[in-house]
Amino acid sequence: MATKDYLGWDQTLFRDQDVFEIDFVPDQLHHRDRQLRELAFHIRPALRGGRPLNAICKGLPGTGKTTCVKKLFADIEEATRTLMPVFVNCQVERTRAKVFAKVYEQLVGHAPQTNGVPQRKVLAAIARHMLDEQQVVIVCLDDINYLQDAETVNGVLYTLIRTHEEYPGTRMGVIATLSDVHRDLKAELDACVTSVFQPAEISFDPYTAGEMCAILKDRAVQGLYPGVLSAEMLDFVVTQTIAPWDLRVGLDLIKRSVLLAETAGRKEVCRADVCAAYEHSRYVHLACTVRTLSAAERRLLRHIAEMSRASAGLTSGEVFRSAKERMQLSYSSFFDRLRKLDEMRLIGVQHRNEGGRTRGIALRYERDLVVAACG
Ligand SMILES: Nc1ncnc2c1ncn2[C@@H]1O[C@H](COP(=O)(O)OP(=O)(O)OP(=O)(O)O)[C@@H](O)[C@H]1O
Ligand SMILES: [Mg+2]
Structure with a gap:
């Protein structure tokens, strides 16, 4: 081919292709007025220099949690310099050190020197910056469940919301997002965290x-x-x-x-x-x-997919018996996980007229693809 016409880059049907990218934040966020208003209510004290209230945005995957927070943060950045929004993707920044390095980077404008630098120094630099610039900070911990472990969740929250104790005059708030609607994050936190972290829960219902x-x-x-x-x-x-x-x-x-x-x-x-x-x-x-599934949920989904190889119509009873041999599983936690996989439209669960709790289970995707996706 003599020319590069085959690339077809000179003709397009897209006015703006970015509009279809996964991280695009639209100017108009439809059907999320209540959630945006609730979020705005929680950060309002910070617009006057006070401490923002903490919040947890909870909803199934794809219900607009990340987009809502990003929209709010973009609007804050346009409106004021008093309140600095910091967005942390916990799928990427999974440890305490990485979260604080990200907060530092977004506040100061460049990544901190971390080689051999103790975390306390990074924290002290964050606090100094907030005091020098007289800035209140609101940190979004997006997909907080991805933080390495419960200790990391507690450690990150403890440090963020109690910064003022070590550095008087600093003010920080936290917005966390969570796609596991049945998980009670507050119940998993240490008492020393919950005594200060009293988040309001903002629900994101499926569209x-x-x-x-x-x-x-x-x-x-x-x-x-x-x-x-x-x-x-x-x-x-x-x-x-x-x-x-x-x-x-x-x-x-x-x-x-x-x-x-x-x-x-x-x-x-x-x-x-x-x-x-x-x-x-x-x-x-x-x-x-x-x-977004936990390791245990992913294991069960994979197990269901593997069982589907042998048998087309699975029942909950046979899956439970077989899964119990492979993983630690009580009857109720099995049904909890099953319900979640059904809610997430990864499997279909149907009542059977055989009395008791027997259900028919069917995968919604080809089994090999499910096995591959579960890793
Ligand atoms: N109200 C809305 N208006 C326009 N686009 C939306 C809206 N809600 C969600 N979207 C779009 O749907 C996609 C998924 O939204 P988003 O990533 O915010 O969901 P999420 O709740 O954060 O999901 P997850 O739990 O998987 O992180 C994005 O591409 C986003 O642009
Ligand atoms: Mg998200």
Whole structure:
């Protein structure tokens, strides 16, 4: 090929492709007014120089927790210099040292020297910066459950919210996000943490089908040229999004469908594009949700997938008996984990008319893919 035309970079159906990226923060966050207002209520004291109140944002994966906090933080940055928002992704920064290095980096503007430097020095530098700049700090610990262990969770929270005891005049608050809706984080904390960390819980309910449709439509308008995704194709995308009940599938589906139409030299997405894109997009849900499971939940899911190899129609009784041989599991914790995997739409659980608690269990994805995703 003589030219580089095959790259097709000169024609695009996207007005703005970033709109479909996983970390894109839209200007308008639909259907999250209550959560944004509640978050704003908790940080309001800090806008006047006081200490922010602490909060936990809790909701299933994909319900907009991270996006809401990022939107709030962007608005704070635009509005004031008195309150400094610091965003820490606990999937990346999993230890105490890494969390504090991230806080330092975002406040001071460059990473701290950590080689051989004791953590106390990094903390002291953070406190000095806050006092010199007269800044109140609000730290988001996004996906707090990813911190290395319970000791790290306690250690990080203890240090952040009690900084003022060692460095009088400093003011910090914490917003944590958590996608495990059944986990009671407060109950897991040490008494010395809970005596100061009294977070309000802000719930992020799953979106309804209508809400997901409105959000996807808004993104399509923002990110695509008019006419690229017809109303009929948008409806089709929404239908495919509702199966795993995950907005991220819909966003990925739009992006991939449009790329396929673009590559074929068409100006409009057709049904075949959406069907072909769905073969990839549907796994977005599997990959994103498996990552949020605890090791024990992942083990059970993997076990169910492995059992599905041998038997098409599994029952809860046979899975429990077999799983119990492999892992420590009580009857009630087994059903708790089963309920969670069902809520997350990784498996389907159906009542059987055989009396007792017997349920039929079916994987929602191909077993090999589930095994691979569970690692
Ligand atoms: N209200 C909304 N309006 C527009 N887009 C949204 C909204 N809520 C979520 N999204 C989009 O859905 C995707 C998932 O949202 P987000 O990452 O905030 O979910 P989450 O609750 O943090 O999930 P997890 O628990 O997996 O971290 C993102 O791409 C985000 O842009
Ligand atoms: Mg998140």
